[in-house]
Amino acid sequence: MTSEVTKAPYPFQRIAVAVAFSPRVEAILAESKRLQDLFKAEMIFIHVGEKNLQQEQYLKHLLHRFGLDAPANQLLWEVGDPVEVIIDKCKELEVDLVVAGALEKESLLKYFLGSVARKLSRRAKCSVLMLREPDILSKPVKRIVVEGSDHPKTVNTVDVAVYVAKQTHADDVTIVQESDVSKMALIRSDVFSDEESEEHKEKIFEDENKRLDDILKCADCGTLKVNVERIDGKPGYVITQYAREQKADLLVLNSPDTKLNLIDRVFPHDIEYALADLPCDLLIVHSRVQELSE
Amino acid sequence: MTHDQLIYLFLCLSVMLLSGRLLGEFFRKLRMPLVVGELVAGIILGPTILGHYYPYLTEHIFTTKGNIGLVLQGITSMSVVMLLFAAGMEVELAIIRQQGKTALKASFVGLIIPLVLGFFVGREFYHWFGENNSGNILVFSLFMGTAMAISALPIIARTLMDLNLFKTKIGMIIIAAAMLDDLVGWILFSVVLGMMNTGVGSWGFLYTLGFTVLFTLLMLTGGRFIINKFLPWAKRKLSWPGGILAISLGFAFLGAAFTEKIGIHAIFGAFIVGIAFGDSVHLNEKTRDIIHQFITNIFAPLFFVSIGFKINFVANFDLSITLVVIVLAIVSKLLGAGLGALWGGLKLKEAMAVGFGMNARGAMEIVLGLLALQAGVISEQLFVAIVIMAVVTSVMAGPMLQYLITGEMKVGVSLKEINPLSTDD
Incomplete structure (x- = not known):
């Protein structure tokens, strides 16, 4: 067992957002904008999947629409296993908080196999915010x-x-x-x-x-x-x-002690x-x- | 049953409960477990003392013959099933899982040393321990190993409380290790009893072991899931706490009946159902308390008092067997549990204190012994020795701890001082 001192758990200066082209993508970005403003944070948007010009333009358009295209913010397109990629990127970029949308409840099979958000929450080495009902309107x-x-x-x-x-x-x-x-x-x-x-x-x-x-x-x-x-x-x-x-x-909640x-x-x-x-x-x-x- | 038989039955139950409670309270005043008083009540009223001088009186209080004998046998069997259900409820799977590999290591050391020592002593001195009906050295040796390995969770909890270690990481490792030891111990014991039914050939052994492990896995996964789904419904639809009490014991008897049917002893089914039930998030403290009080204050005394009626403790007392069993129990557990605690990061004195805490065999050892006696695995002389060992190890835990704590050992030492790594998560 080894211990090492790293960054303090807050403030949330650098926030990563897992972005997927799901029906909730706009709501997730609206929530991201609020988080950016509340915590005065740099935002890193991570999408895992093959780069596609149409999707890239759409995502850039959304970032612009929600006021998330500040120069300090980053948009990353990566390939590989979504959970592994997001965890690696968060570690590499010293992210303070990773945000992901999550369903309130999943089917028994999916619960046991694990969705991206839930896998992140079990394994991430930084704080994780799971948004149950992301909304375009501010709550x-x-x-x-x-x-x-x-x-x-x-x-x-x-x-x-x-x-x-x-x-x-x-x-x-x-x-x-x-x-x-x-x-x-x-x-x-x-x-x-x-x-x-x-x-x-x-x-x-x-x-x-x-x-x-x-x-x-x-x-x-x-x-x-x-x-x-x-x-x-x-x-x-x-x-x-x-x-x-x-x-x-x-x-x-406290993060789990082990993966x-x-x-x-x-x-x-x-x-x-x-x-x-x-x-x-x-x-x-x-x-x-x-x-x-x- | 006739009118007179009913009167005798009720008088018998009354005498057992009242004498057990009175003597239990007396021994508790002497800072000994309640169960010691209950055993002594049975010994006084049974063939050992009262029956020696007035056999007809003992025969009237507790008979093993006729309808009353059958009913009493049923009540004591039911009591032991309930006791194992309550013991199962004390095992907390989450604690075992949380402590993970460290608990596994401590449990392994704490289990393997008494198990191996007990096994070899049982094998080498098989005939010396008295005649039994098993006719097989392997079954007897396995029983001896299991009997040495089992521990008394409540006494361990007390030890850790007295050492101010109960809520600490190391305390939880010890609790988890003891729970794991008990789980493995009861699985092994069930296999031993199963081998008595199915024979000791390789198929008999594999059959019993296979079914025991399969039943355990199924109950702790699917069974737990069903109980967790069923309890909220029961809470909504049934009266509280009566409904939950009836359901929990209903499930316990169902498990007991099932395991008895497939050739594993009934107690194992109740024990595993107890674990599954105790693990449920829907069981709050009050409900647990009611189940616990109901079993330990009514059915446990009936069982422990009845032991004294079944065995003549004087006629079956063998000093050399008793001494060997006591020494074997203490040495094997002190070595096993003590080394496990040392490995966990405790200092020598603290590790010894933990060793003495885990050395206490408590009530469950007596249950184990009686079931082995009834199954013909051990002789009456060995059973008496085991009962005395269970009492001696339980009673000596307190004074030994007192000595170790009030000596040079620092009371209330913080976890950080004991083990700098312990606050690591």
Whole structure:
């Protein structure tokens, strides 16, 4: 296991957008324009496929139409496996955020095989924004739900959520602490008396609250309204359900620790609950402070 | 059943539950697991003490004959199936998957050393361990290996809590490794029991192993999927928590019946269904708690108290067998689990503490022993030794940890201090 320090996870100065000639291409570009303006970012549009004069002209026309043809922006036509190409380009160009459109739900087969957006979210070495319902018309980001799990990456994820909330002028950010029921079950056996179980549980909650308080003290929240919610249940699943119930506009999660594979879909990784059925737009924050090499 | 038989049955259940609870609470006050008190209740009321002086009294409280005996046998079989279902619910596939290769390594070391040591001691001293009905050294040796490898998850959780390691990366690796050990241990044990039914030839072994692995894979993929689809419907349509309780146990008995039918023991079906159920995202803490309370406070005592009625612990006590089993259990698990923890990055004292935590065999070892006895794999002398070993290893875990923690070992040490790599993701 090696670790290397790279760029900080934010600000989003360089944003890559995966472009395909799908019915949603105009909506994706409209969203890109808003991201460019909100984050004052350079935009890199990546299309993977054989270059075709007609398509190239059409894409340039769209970029011009949405005000995305600034000199600093780039349009890349590449060939190869879309996911591999996009990941390589993001790494090469030190992209901070890669954006892709994604369907709310995919067929079971496609879910297990993986679409481009979902594969990116599982493997990218930078943050990934999956747009569930990209729209030509502007939609304000009002409510952001962010993961508050007991993980070293959470501090960066909360920081990024606060940063995004400020840039998008969101109304509030809710940090969700998921109490893993299976771990709690282990301290409820006859080895512990009821009082001991409660004591241990309280201690765990206290530690988690303290850790979150420390994270929030460091986060530059300013006047932003930040709430904390504790929910019992399976990590990944409960936060996805919560985001859906609260009609959140953006769900922010830690990136997976390792590249996810088929096993992580059969025995779901926490993040797979959100990927299986997107509750809203999904931002997966890659901390980039430590990088695993397996 | 006649009117009088019904009265005897209810009196029997009442005596078992009340005595088990009272003695369980007494032993808990002494910081010992509830199950020790339940076992002692059975030993006092059974042939070992009360039955020795007043056999007719013991026979009236718990009989193995006639209709009442049949009903009691049914209740204890049902109890053990439920116990395994609850044990399965403790196994968390996500934790095993999250910890990945590291847990696999720790699990492998923690499993292979007790398994190999148990196997070889079983093989070399087959006749010395007392007469059994298996008639086969391989089956017996495999059982001995499995019996040494199994661990008690709740006691491990307690160990990690006391060491302030429960919520840390290394703590989760140990938990995942223990869960994996248990899963492999129960698969192996099912194969051992299956070999008793199908014979020990290569086909019998392959048949049992094949079906056990196939059933495990199917339940943990397709079965889990079906349960995950079914539970939300049940939540919407059925009353809570009664509906979920009935459904979970309904599935457990279905799994038990299925595995019994295909020649693998019923407990294995319940265990695997328990894993599939416990893994469901739709099972919240309260529901888990209700299932757990229902099983561990009503059916587990009936099972553990009944053991004392079936065996005379004094007549079947063999000091040398007991000592060998205890020493073998402690040495093999301390070596295996301790080395696994050292490999995981803990210091020697912490690794020893983890070794003693994983050394505790707990209630599941007794279940394993009784099933092996009923299947004719082991002798009554060895069963008594195994029960004593399970109690001794569970009881010694606390004081040993206390000693290791309050010695020079720093309590509440942070994960970073123990293992600088541990905060790596």
